[in-house]
Amino acid sequence: MSMSRTERGPERLVVIGGDAAGMSAASQARRMKGPDELEIVAFERGHFASFSACGIPYWVGGEVTERDQLIARTPEEHRARGIDLRMRTEVTEIDVGGQRVRARDVESGGESWTSYDKLVIATGARPIRPDMPGAEAPGVHGVQTLDDGQALLDTLARTRGRRAVVVGAGYIGVEMAEALINRDYEVTVVNRGREPMSTLDPDMGRLVHEAMEGLGITMVNDAEVTKILTGDDGRARAVLTEDAEYPADVVVLGIGVRPETALARAAGLPLGTHGGLLTDLAMRVRGHENIWAGGDCVEVLDLVSGQERHVALGTHANKHGQVIGTNAGGGYATFPGVVGTAVSRVCDLEIARTGLREKDARRVGLQFESVTIEATSRAGYYPGASPMTVKMLAERRTGRLLGVQIVGREGAGKRVDIAAVALTAGMTVDRMTALDLGYAPPFSPVWDPVLVAARKASKAVRQRT
Amino acid sequence: MSMSRTERGPERLVVIGGDAAGMSAASQARRMKGPDELEIVAFERGHFASFSACGIPYWVGGEVTERDQLIARTPEEHRARGIDLRMRTEVTEIDVGGQRVRARDVESGGESWTSYDKLVIATGARPIRPDMPGAEAPGVHGVQTLDDGQALLDTLARTRGRRAVVVGAGYIGVEMAEALINRDYEVTVVNRGREPMSTLDPDMGRLVHEAMEGLGITMVNDAEVTKILTGDDGRARAVLTEDAEYPADVVVLGIGVRPETALARAAGLPLGTHGGLLTDLAMRVRGHENIWAGGDCVEVLDLVSGQERHVALGTHANKHGQVIGTNAGGGYATFPGVVGTAVSRVCDLEIARTGLREKDARRVGLQFESVTIEATSRAGYYPGASPMTVKMLAERRTGRLLGVQIVGREGAGKRVDIAAVALTAGMTVDRMTALDLGYAPPFSPVWDPVLVAARKASKAVRQRT
Numbered sequence: 013m014s015m016s017r018t019e020r021g022p023e024r025l026v027v028i029g030g031d032a033a034g035m036s037a038a039s040q041a042r043r044m045k046g047p048d049e050l051e052i053v054a055f056e057r058g059h060f061a062s063f064s065a066c067g068i069p070y071w072v073g074g075e076v077t078e079r080d081q082l083i084a085r086t087p088e089e090h091r092a093r094g095i096d097l098r099m100r101t102e103v104t105e106i107d108v109g110g111q112r113v114r115a116r117d118v119e120s121g122g123e124s125w126t127s128y129d130k131l132v133i134a135t136g137a138r139p140i141r142p143d144m145p146g147a148e149a150p151g152v153h154g155v156q157t158l159d160d161g162q163a164l165l166d167t168l169a170r171t172r173g174r175r176a177v178v179v180g181a182g183y184i185g186v187e188m189a190e191a192l193i194n195r196d197y198e199v200t201v202v203n204r205g206r207e208p209m210s211t212l213d214p215d216m217g218r219l220v221h222e223a224m225e226g227l228g229i230t231m232v233n234d235a236e237v238t239k240i241l242t243g244d245d246g247r248a249r250a251v252l253t254e255d256a257e258y259p260a261d262v263v264v265l266g267i268g269v270r271p272e273t274a275l276a277r278a279a280g281l282p283l284g285t286h287g288g289l290l291t292d293l294a295m296r297v298r299g300h301e302n303i304w305a306g307g308d309c310v311e312v313l314d315l316v317s318g319q320e321r322h323v324a325l326g327t328h329a330n331k332h333g334q335v336i337g338t339n340a341g342g343g344y345a346t347f348p349g350v351v352g353t354a355v356s357r358v359c360d361l362e363i364a365r366t367g368l369r370e371k372d373a374r375r376v377g378l379q380f381e382s383v384t385i386e387a388t389s390r391a392g393y394y395p396g397a398s399p400m401t402v403k404m405l406a407e408r409r410t411g412r413l414l415g416v417q418i419v420g421r422e423g424a425g426k427r428v429d430i431a432a433v434a435l436t437a438g439m440t441v442d443r444m445t446a447l448d449l450g451y452a453p454p455f456s457p458v459w460d461p462v463l464v465a466a467r468k469a470s471k472a473v474r475q476r477t
Numbered sequence: 478m479s480m481s482r483t484e485r486g487p488e489r490l491v492v493i494g495g496d497a498a499g500m501s502a503a504s505q506a507r508r509m510k511g512p513d514e515l516e517i518v519a520f521e522r523g524h525f526a527s528f529s530a531c532g533i534p535y536w537v538g539g540e541v542t543e544r545d546q547l548i549a550r551t552p553e554e555h556r557a558r559g560i561d562l563r564m565r566t567e568v569t570e571i572d573v574g575g576q577r578v579r580a581r582d583v584e585s586g587g588e589s590w591t592s593y594d595k596l597v598i599a600t601g602a603r604p605i606r607p608d609m610p611g612a613e614a615p616g617v618h619g620v621q622t623l624d625d626g627q628a629l630l631d632t633l634a635r636t637r638g639r640r641a642v643v644v645g646a647g648y649i650g651v652e653m654a655e656a657l658i659n660r661d662y663e664v665t666v667v668n669r670g671r672e673p674m675s676t677l678d679p680d681m682g683r684l685v686h687e688a689m690e691g692l693g694i695t696m697v698n699d700a701e702v703t704k705i706l707t708g709d710d711g712r713a714r715a716v717l718t719e720d721a722e723y724p725a726d727v728v729v730l731g732i733g734v735r736p737e738t739a740l741a742r743a744a745g746l747p748l749g750t751h752g753g754l755l756t757d758l759a760m761r762v763r764g765h766e767n768i769w770a771g772g773d774c775v776e777v778l779d780l781v782s783g784q785e786r787h788v789a790l791g792t793h794a795n796k797h798g799q800v801i802g803t804n805a806g807g808g809y810a811t812f813p814g815v816v817g818t819a820v821s822r823v824c825d826l827e828i829a830r831t832g833l834r835e836k837d838a839r840r841v842g843l844q845f846e847s848v849t850i851e852a853t854s855r856a857g858y859y860p861g862a863s864p865m866t867v868k869m870l871a872e873r874r875t876g877r878l879l880g881v882q883i884v885g886r887e888g889a890g891k892r893v894d895i896a897a898v899a900l901t902a903g904m905t906v907d908r909m910t911a912l913d914l915g916y917a918p919p920f921s922p923v924w925d926p927v928l929v930a931a932r933k934a935s936k937a938v939r940q941r942t
Contacts, residue, residue: 066916
């Protein structure tokens with residue numbers, strides 16, 4: 013069956029991808045225009061729409077008990093709001109000239125074309141699966157989708173052994189390490205980088221490394237996984253690196269993701285150096301008036317470096333969807349870019365970053381001062397005051413804030429928001445020293461840790477220039 | 478004995494007041510210049526220097542166990558750093574023309590003059606003591622100084638009855654209510670305002686009211702205390718208002734403070750409408766090249782309203798001291814002003830505000846949109862997600878952020894920092910909707926509560942203009 017646009021009916025908005033960006037866009041477009049003006053058709057190849065991928069580690073770890081808690085809105089709820097959401101339907105081709113997409117019913121294999129007036133591409137990201145023997149063996153799990161999470165939980169329920177190896181030590185890796193610790197596994201994290209959390213500078217990653225070991229996690233750095241060894245039953249039994257073999261009853265891959273843009277590439281749409289779709293500030297695919305893209309499949313402008321980057325985060329996907337839906341619905345909104353904020357947790361360790369690392373700054377030609385301070389989350393005399401380390405980068409001469417990294421305990425992570433807003437505003441570290449931040453002994457020392465770092469950074473800038 | 482400046486010796490910096498602002502100034506000036514260049518003499522009339530007044534409620538409540546934990550630096554430590562700190566010595570006159578101050582030894586009553594080249598006035602604030610019968614009776618306590626705190630603790634240790642009345646429902650009042658709840662008192666808070674926390678709009682104060690009642694605190698609003706009744710032993714036994722009588726075994730006054738500027742007034746120095754010293758941006762007293770003032774005795778520029786206000790907070794006092802010490806030490810620094818951030822806590826309730834309330838905005842001629850939203854501190858599915866209410870004011874037409882108030886539980890209070898930085902940067906609520914804040918399920922929903930409020934405020938601005 014082929015669906016073509018009726019000549020005098022409402023416009024049709026087609027959305028490819030039923031997760032955060034796609035369904036936010038669809039919902040917002042629906043708020044802007046009713047069904048008599050705009051028909052909305054959304055295609056999702058998976059079993060779930062609008063789920064929180066970020067929540068999967070906490071479901072696997074047992075802190076979130078039910079899979080359905082991770083589902084923000086069911087397909088039925090979307091349909092009740094006037095969105096024709098077609099599950100298990102994969103778009104296999106975008107015909108830009110013909111303004112139509114070809115979709116395949118995953119179960120039946122049947123294909124048909126659907127025409128569009130406006131198109132939203134929200135195809136997300138795909139996990140990096142290392143191209144090595146054993147990567148597809150039973151007992152090796154990614155954690156990108158709810159199906160992945162369920163499969164991992166099934167493996168954990170079946171497995172008698174308690175040895176888990178996590179490959180990768182980025183956000184997903186460390187969060188999965190926590191999840192498996194919570195499930196009483198002996199956890200080894202194998203990391204190709206010098207230290208875990210390569211989104212931090214290595215000196216700050218070192219603090220994460222030490223804290224993870226304090227939690228009983230075995231951290232192996234500078235180790236490239238070459239092979240996943242399987243047993244007689246075909247299941248994964250160990251992770252092999254150039255130097256060693258790590259026995260594993262379960263292997264979790266947390267190596268990161270890449271933009272899922274095969275469809276867009278085939279359609280001739282513009283991709284950036286990170287493989288993501290390139291859009292303008294209104295989230296329109298560059299050069300295409302009636303095609304928008306958002307979420308994990310696009311590159312975003314980094315406001316600090318002035319360059320495009322790929323950041324797969326639900327919070328951006330939701331914002332993109334909001335902007336796209338407003339624009340596709342006839343309104344006006346923009347997404348100005350990111351400053352690169354991220355926050356994570358391994359048990360009670362909080363890890364946060366925003367802006368540029370040292371190597372990012374160097375890569376874009378910025379000279380900088382870098383300072384690191386230790387302070388406490390609350391007044392030193394107040395119970396529960398915990399130490400945190402704050403690293404701050406400021407541009408040489410101008411003193412402009414370039415980045416902040418924080419590692420600490422309770423109260424450390426969200427302090428990065430102070431720096432995120434200051435970065436957005438292009439604030440200097442000297443101006444930051446006078447920021448009027450919330451102070452009371454249960455919340456902060458009289459000089460907030462971020463201000464202590466700003467004072468030191470300001471001094472470094474003055475002394476050097 | 479009189480001390481006069483030696484003709485060829487080092488310059489002399491005299492500091493009046495040995496608490497946060499004064500001793501920060503002295504310490505920073507000492508860092509800038511050694512004793513051969515700058516002599517530093519500081520006078521403190523009390524028994525303690527450099528103590529945390531903000532910590533007193535937590536000491537009274539038992540969370541901080543030792544008084545000395547609240548002392549950041551002892552007089553001996555200051556002296557070891559080359560500051561001639563004279564305790565129990567009260568400055569009784571500033572002779573601006575003669576560049577000298579008269580100081581009295583509190584114990585002996587002996588007086589002498591000390592000349593200065595540079596002067597720092599850091600005389601702090603004095604608690605408002607209601608002018609009514611019984612206000613000075615035993616069993617009635619202020620909580621401004623460590624001596625006050627000790628006297629209150631002594632009363633609590635001696636008192637068999639468990640009924641406490643707190644007069645005033647600002648920060649000090651609600652913190653003292655918590656302290657006394659922690660000490661197992663039946664606590665009644667008597668408040669002349671419509672709702673507690675008059676630094677919030679009444680609709681947000683109402684939430685604090687309800688939460689306090691949920692904690693077992695009896696909250697009496699719209700009640701002016703007329704008298705403190707005393708028993709046959711002369712001790713306070715009840716608090717009387719126009720309408721009722723509240724039996725009290727102990728009475729705590731938490732009505733707020735006023736700048737302590739009697740000395741400055743007598744010396745003819747410029748005071749503002751709130752009774753605080755007026756300074757320039759370098760914290761110099763206006764019109765006086767060699768006199769600085771900071772801390773609770775000065776008025777500060779409110780960057781949002783463009784008017785002066787009085788804010789007694791240790792965090793400002795420390796910043797002022799830093800700026801003054803740098804300038805008095807021959808360097809250059811400024812204090813640009815405040816946005817009016819404050820955060821407080823009553824048991825697990827967190828209360829925060831920054832910028833203007835509705836009545837502040839009206840008073841300075843600003844028209845605004847006001848929105849209130851409810852959201853959660855973490856992803857809704859994540860354990861420990863707690864509700865919070867965020868109120869946001871944005872200027873009509875321009876959409877500029879004017880103020881934020883937050884009432885919630887864990888994770889609510891310090892979120893106000895996001896708004897504090899945005900206010901400082903003059904950000905619009907529309908720009909705020911795209912802020913790149915830290916997101917992960919244990920830290921925030923995918924739309925941070927502050928972003929949810931910004932979205933609603935942005936929409937309100939667009940719809941009205």
